[in-house]
Amino acid sequence: MKTENQKAWFFVLPVLLLVAFNAIIPMMTVVNYSVQETFGDNLFFWEGLTWFEQILRSERFHNALGRQFLFTFLILIIEVPLGIAIALAMPRKGFWVPVCLVLMSLPMLIPWNVVGAMWNIFALPDIGLLGYTLNHVLGINYDMTQDPVAAWVTIITMDVWHWTSLVVLLSYAGLVSIPEAYYQAAKIDGASNWSVFRFIQLPKMKNVLTIAILLRFMDSFNIYTEPFVLTGGGPGNSTTLLSIDLVKIALGQFDLGPAAAMSLIYFAITLLVSWLFYTLMNREDLNTEGER
């Protein structure tokens, strides 16, 4: 059990100061902008909640938010089951384990704009490996700069390529922590593969899977660089996700007020969903502690 000790605050202080410097001051700047109108030259006019109302009512925001939720939903629904399946099929020990793990982690270590550029090159219709194969070998008409469906498929495939390994590694870490005796007991009971998965492997993976889903939610919901480099939000607005739209408003049009209001709404949504995950995670922890 942990001991009560208020002096522990001194240990936390450096972290608190550094993160607060980076989090609270910029956040206050954003809050400032969100309630004012500016015409440059440091001239500011009080606007109250006008920007918030305008953003919440604007069709553009609704569309971007809808695309963002669709994107995150597709990512989670594809990457989580796929990641679990791959982790289940991986060898548990031997020479190939570190080789697999290193190769699988490689995509996650590539800078995000390089990931975008790499997939852009990969998908070029006539000279990219993917684009050439689809267009000239399989005879599918594929051009992501023209066709919104192709653009979506490419973005989703890119993210699956980039981040499925995170789910694989987390599930795998959960799987290897299961003692061999559990499997032997299941074998004696004549348990099917499905019931081994349902009653031994899945419960053991529950904690790490919660982390995986939480991380995948946060990162896919905040994704900016990769789709921006890959499609630039096009064709049209079809792949303009929330953060791309935000940067367009803030830096493209320099509408700081609406952009700041949008940032805060955006952050609030991420926070709300993540908080739900976090409380769920903690409740699971309490439940498992109770069982012990």
Add this chain to the structure above:
Amino acid sequence: MQKRSIIPIVYIVFLMLPIYWLVAMSFKTTNEILAGFSLFPQTFTVEAYVTIFTDPSWYWGYINSILYVSLNTIISVCVALPAAYAFSRYRFLGDKQLFFWLLTNRMAPAAVFALPFFQLYSAVGLFDTHLAVALAHCLFNIPLAVWILEGFMGGVPKELDETAYVDGYSFPHFFVKIFLPTIKAGVGVTAFFCFMFSWVELLLAKTLTAVAAKPIAATMTKTASSAGYELGLLAAAGTLTIVPGAIVIYFVRNYIAKGFAMGRV
């Protein structure tokens, strides 16, 4: 048993295809790339790499990136160690709230912070320094470091601390001599993650620099000239950004799975 291994093999092939394409393209001449499709480089050239290694505006991009990434890793791990210890060993007023607040910073979209960060770091006179990027990346790396380290420290029985105190060790002595060596895998994994997330993040790094600390990512936009993209050069620059990640991951290869699980298995 054998049939099952098809799945990871197919998956790894899928992962390697775009990387292969990038590497293959980096050895092609621009003319060959634009002329049409070829699976292997026809006229093998290292011209793009020569350009990168001889042109200071290119290779300084890599040096700058490595400098601020290393700086960030050191800062993050050093301040996160005592904090993670406090979270894993003690209860104190507002500990749960503070821990959650730290995690929320991992959730803030970098796009939200880009402009205010620019203003903040210009105001304190750090704009276009390596320190600015290193400090800015602390926003998401410190919470992550605290989270991972707390997971690893939670696995160390509290009896270790108590025995050390009974034996007459002072706290700093105990922490450095006994506690740190027991969780050195955790420290390694944490450093790896800080390195990784600082290395791949580019939006803030680009926003906070102009010339002196310009990261490689910003340098890469040079390839988009009026004559169109110099794809070979872009591919070579991209290939070289994979190398540092591949090197650091080699050191933590036996702890990757546990590390990604934040030490919580």
